[in-house]
Amino acid sequence: MHKHKDAFLLETERFKLVELEKKDASDRYLSWLSSKAGEFLSFKACEKESLENYIRSQRVNENVLLLGIYTLLDDEHIGNIKFEFIDKAKKIVEMGILIGEQSHQGVGVASEVIKAFAEYSLVNYGSELMVLGVSKHNTHAIAVYKKIGFDYEYRPLSAIDSEDGILMSWSFKSEK
Numbered sequence: 001m002h003k004h005k006d007a008f009l010l011e012t013e014r015f016k017l018v019e020l021e022k023k024d025a026s027d028r029y030l031s032w033l034s035s036k037a038g039e040f041l042s043f044k045a046c047e048k049e050s051l052e053n054y055i056r057s058q059r060v061n062e063n064v065l066l067l068g069i070y071t072l073l074d075d076e077h078i079g080n081i082k083f084e085f086i087d088k089a090k091k092i093v094e095m096g097i098l099i100g101e102q103s104h105q106g107v108g109v110a111s112e113v114i115k116a117f118a119e120y121s122l123v124n125y126g127s128e129l130m131v132l133g134v135s136k137h138n139t140h141a142i143a144v145y146k147k148i149g150f151d152y153e154y155r156p157l158s159a160i161d162s163e164d165g166i167l168m169s170w171s172f173k174s175e176k
Contacts, residue, residue: 065082085125127172132167150168
């Protein structure tokens with residue numbers, strides 16, 4: 001395990017968000033992609049080299065933040081969250097999340113880190129809207145997103161392209 005003392009982007013009550021690096025392409029991370037947790041992901045690597053290349057490609061994209069979710073208590077990598085600004089003014093950010101560690105699923109991780117990034121994004125970039133794609137079969141995730149403040153989005157704001165995918169958005173500008 002490698003420690004992330006000063007490299008984190010943002011800290012919440014229980015977690016820190018750290019930009020992923022090549023060294024984060026671990027067997028553990030790969031196992032999440034082939035587990036039930038990764039069932040609805042659009043990117044799935046089967047080998048470490050492919051995962052390393054994915055991380056590298058996201059790091060060089062100035063509109064993307066691919067972040068590891070680490071526990072503050074013991075610096076355990078429990079999942080990842082990706083934010084991609086989809087307009088030049090950075091007013092709209094697309095989000096995707098994976099809580100890979102089963103022991104951290106269903107305990108409010110997603111809600112805590114998504115809300116923290118929304119505030120960070122509003123303050124630092126002037127973002128106003130977060131969008132995400134979710135499978136209509138992923139009813140648990142939809143319920144979590146609705147509880148945060150997301151609702152069904154009917155405007156074509158994202159390139160979400162899936163037969164069973166739905167688009168959701170959350171306007172957090174008014175919550176500040």
